Amino acid sequence: MNKRKWVSAVLAGVLVLSAIPGFKSETASAETIDVQTIVTNMSIDEKVGQMLMPDFRNWKKADESKATGFTVMNDEVASIIKKYHLGGVILFAENVVETEQTVRLVDGLQQASPEIPLFMTIDQEGGIVTRLQTGTNLPGNMALGATRSEKYAYQTGEIIGSELSSLGINVNFGPAVDVNNNPGNPVIGVRSFSSNPELVSKLGIQTIKGLQSQNMAATTKHFPGHGDTAVDSHYGLPLVSHDKERLRAVELVPFQKAIDAGVDMMMTAHVQFPAFDDTTYISKKDGQEIMVPATLSKKVITGLLREEMGFDGVVATDALNMKAIADNFGQEDAVVLALKSGVDIALMPAQVNSLQMEENLSSVFNAVKAAIENGELPMEQVDQSVERILELKVKRGIFKPSEEVDQTPIDEKVENAVKVVGNKDHLKKEKEMAEDAVTLLKNEDKTLPFKPKKDETILVLAPFADQVESMTRTINELADKRKMKNVTVTGYSFSGKSFNDEVAGLIDEADYIITGSYVVKNDPAVNDGVIDDSIQDSSKWATAFPRAVMKDAQTKDKEFVLMSLRNPYDAANFEEAKAVLAVYGFKGYSNGRYRQPNIPAGIQTIFGESRPKGKLPVDIPSVTNPNQVLYQFGYGLDIRTGKQLN
Template sequence: MIIRKTFTAGFAILLIISLLGGHGAAKESVKGKPVMNIDEMIASMSLDEKIGQMLMPDFRNWQKQGEGKATGFIEMNSEVASIIEKYHLGGVILFAENVVDTEQTVRLTDGLQKASPDLPLFITIDQEGGIVTRLQTGTNLPGNMALGAARKENYAYQTGAIIGSELLSLGINVNFGPSVDVNNNPSNPVIGVRSFSSDPSLVSKLGIQTIKGLQRQNMIATTKHFPGHGDTAVDSHYGLPLVAHDKERLRTIELVPFQKAIDAGVDMMMTAHVQFPAFDDTMYTSKKDGQKIMVPATLSDKVITGLLREEMGYDGVVVTDALNMLAIADNFGQEEAVVLAIKSGVDIALMPAQVNSLDMEKNLTSVFNAVKSAVENGEILLEQVNNSVARILELKVRRGILDKSATAPPLDKKIKRALQVVGSVEHSKKERKMAEDATTLLKNEERTLPFKPRKNDKVLVLAPFDDQVESLTRSIRELADKKKIKRVQVTSMSYSGKTFTDEAVRLINEADYVIIGSYIVKNDPVVKDGAIDDSIQDAKRWATAFPRAVMNDANKKGKAFVVMSLRNPYDVANFEEAKAVLAVYGYKGYSNGRYRQPNIPAGISAIFGASKPRGTLPIDIPSVINPSEKLYEFGYGLDVNSGKPLKMKGVAN
């Protein structure tokens, strides 16, 4: 049973006075304000309060008692407040369901903090920029691989600063980003454009600048996914990936950006649910099927304590990736997973149990009690718990989260400030410039680009999903509105799940120009006799079969045709026969009255000559027909005017 312990007046005083000495005493003030003695804070806390600091659930959806099904938790209520108070929670994570608009988000974070007045919460979110963003009114930015293609450190810094300022204005104090995974596996289904590059040096430089941009805004930055999720072919949301490389390879590729981030003073580190037998080949019995499986990094003492803390010298806060992901949940169960994670040396168990109603509170109770029992019976050392809580509180002090010396601004002022910052015009201009400079021209035979349509020429746009089609269409019309191109007629079609149809043939026949967006998570062409077999047109292969059919038909009819790679640039290898190909590194389209990413508009701008594509590949693109051969090499990109390769760029300021 969990007993609520009220903090004494003496403990409250510790929040606002400076005491010297002790393991946890801050060595410097925060913005000139008094600091706290962490040892004395911990000595005043009960075991329940310490455990609570180490748990970070989500309230993505909530079902109030007596009401229907669970819906997005967007407004603070007494039920969630009671859970935060009862379990002394150290933090919560927000998702898109929680942050539907700016004012609502400020009100929600204000309510969450009021539920924990003695020890303010970490309020966290995954706002990486690019394809992983949660804010529905924020600046989405072009994403990490786009920054890798632009190769400008100041763009990475601006990205961190924009994200940090927007989150801070909303009352969010931890960003789970940047990802510093080195994406060197073209078949990676979960990282891809979330990575800056396949080159650990480029990942390190841009990752450090993003961290600096975030932390300059007093936003907690988190590097992920340690020791590296970039060379996996399995998504840990659904299965348990394995990276089989030896220690030497891992230390020279995967671990490099993490070590650089540690040296640069990153606040927090997120673990990967990935097996690394080079560092730990300990076997466990899976609860899913009774089979023996290797321990993933998240649950490995040899990885978290031995490698990260002792060998690499990291003494900051370590948080798990979400423990409800199937790589963990299926194989270990929620109670054992949390206990093993803490035993391994992590400080915060993220999403340890599903709680979306008071009836489901028992899940959190079970996890909480499992951890408490493990401490009481010596399975988890109390000293280790104290060390974790010290790291958590030290970070809260360093980032001003525990600062009680200044009165928080009134709620209406916080809302006014957030409305000025989140999704501002200034931020939008910067993200558009980044996206335009990242756009990479990979092929331009016969000077196909830029398109130069005459008035009322017909432009056909095709993409897998309606929001992408809308982004393509709207971007073309906006160019005409700005008189950057002549007014054209735009027709469109979304093709998700479809085979090549008579309707597509008709639209191509009628078009003067054809633009198709390619969205392929993982290349899956059927290769026969050294070529891609286009005879197979089943709906299961729509992601490659449909755009190839459009390409072949457009080529046969002499139409001006271009492929725009939306998701992973690796998919351009499916379109070797295309005369014009470019990569934009982001697939989100236009919905709910806004562009969800600047990448597609930037691609359209390049196609019609309103901007010049200046990006160079931050990865190698292998051939799909001969995977051992490189179709386009790291650093490749064409000048749209001369048709010659751009000079391979280093990282510029």
């Protein structure tokens, strides 16, 4: 019996059952399709395909000279989806450039898999990790942590879910529920709600519920936790050395609560957790002995996540092309080890951006088949994984009986998506969230709000041009709204630069100075407990330049405010400033749109158009005295009274 016939036979049997009085049938319920029977009738090739999820971020056709963003469906990609019976595809910014284009691309991808629809997945976390180039970006998780608002978290999930769903995307790889308790973390930072596991849990669960309210499959990541790392697993292999008790009390808490709340999927972390598994392998990179990362650990995925924590949903790896995995384990071995560990989906198992590179996917596919055939990867385990995958596809309305399949014409889908993605209501809500998240850390001498008078000059400095543009544009919009006459706004981007006479001259001419600080990981030069401002080498520009601006402005008695644009920990570099605020987002204005609402929200606060309500979701340690906390979790000032918010 061919695949089309056995799928139809199973669905027909279910339809007969649904006609029986008292038979319980729910939309998007695993009871509507006999998944076990389908899996029993699948070939090994079909099962392996469901467990592989590549990306087609870029594509080079046979007649093209180089790979470019894959935005329009073609027969070459369709042939790969069909040949390998793929279960899903992950999309990136290169794929989702415009709303109509995205709807048509996603529809085209699904057309290539007519029997069992694809998981169409994306990393749309909100904040600094967003892919949709026309969507609502939202202020991000740490901004939500600053608001303490479960309502905003739910709305975030709801907005993301509705926009993705309108495009035909059915799985979001979010929210991140990592507990960011390492100020030096180079990859999580503002992607985390907080350093407090209870706050992370509350906001994470509400985001999950918001996503699921739009029938979007929600994913928590990066299990068992990427928050206390000092290495980015895109580039190296991080280690979390805490004991089991500490991990259960902090890192694992949000994951357990998400499991209890019914999260659909879990994404693994390429991080070593020796407390749960200290098994070693020989690195293919340098021949050194290394501990197994969670992604490849049966003790972590099966023992901890499945058996101890009780998760029976779908587990996907983080991208297997990340250097933490690819460099140390190799392409084929990494995929087989991940699936052996108990993972259901190997994400980005091989790079394929042309038919000439198809052999990469073929090699991985055949390695998994060989592992099944020689008993290294038990068929029973494979069947369980495929059942979980198909059950989730049924639950979220992705895989339906033929009578229920959406027959909406593509033009109607496009029309609906255009109304949903980035609409005015969503933009209004993200603006409100971002403004309530702004956290005022210092406001000595009532420096804020700024109240420029006629013919005064405002100098804006930030690392990157898009950030400067976001600030200057927002100020000019405010000037038009409030009819501030002849106020001049000057902008300067300083990435990689040293303080010079030109900047000193701009400060001379300015009445008000706004400086944005963008520091991923604090690394100022500190001598004898004092930041050494004499060091102006290029590696220190991120702290040295804005500190030089602050010092010069204060010497000249200019009104100065420091706006922390990314991880709020960098506020500790500016203890001497009279006014400091954190906005938790660094994306500026480019391609005709604000890429995040955070910078405009900060500007609104600086000029008194909104009242900051944010309270720190993390501790900010002192730079000059690292063992001391400069600003505590929960700290935030009322701009009117100067007192701490309740």
